[in-house]
Amino acid sequence: MKVGDLVRQRDMGIPRQDKTIGIVMEIRPNPKPKGSPFHSNELWDSILVYWKQGHRMNERWVVRGSLEVISEG
Numbered sequence: 683m684k685v686g687d688l689v690r691q692r693d694m695g696i697p698r699q700d701k702t703i704g705i706v707m708e709i710r711p712n713p714k715p716k717g718s719p720f721h722s723n724e725l726w727d728s729i730l731v732y733w734k735q736g737h738r739m740n741e742r743w744v745v746r747g748s749l750e751v752i753s754e755g
Contacts, residue, residue, distance in 0.1 A: 683746060685709065686755030689731060691748055703752055704731040707741065 683689070687706045708730040725747030732741050 683709070683729070683749070683751055684754070687751050688753040688755060689729075689749040689751055691744070692750050702733050704733040705755070706730070707732050709746075710743075 683706060685706050685708065688703050689706055690703050706729055710728040710730070712724070712726045712728065725745065727746040728743045729746050729749060730741060730743050731749070734740075
């Protein structure tokens with residue numbers, strides 16, 4: 683995943699989950715504290731996604747693991 687990719691939230695079994703496509707604006711790697719295997723997993727990197735103007739989530743930070751890439755930008 684990189685800046686400019688089109689993404690949507692993964693289906694996590696939540697009914698009526700919004701399937702809006704968004705654009706990755708920024709990637710903030712999760713700090714990797716020494717000796718902590720949990721935080722070394724890049725699925726927990728913070729991703730700033732722009733969903734669309736007027737969308738209830740407009741620009742929001744989400745974790746990498748909750749997104750799937752639709753198209754590489």
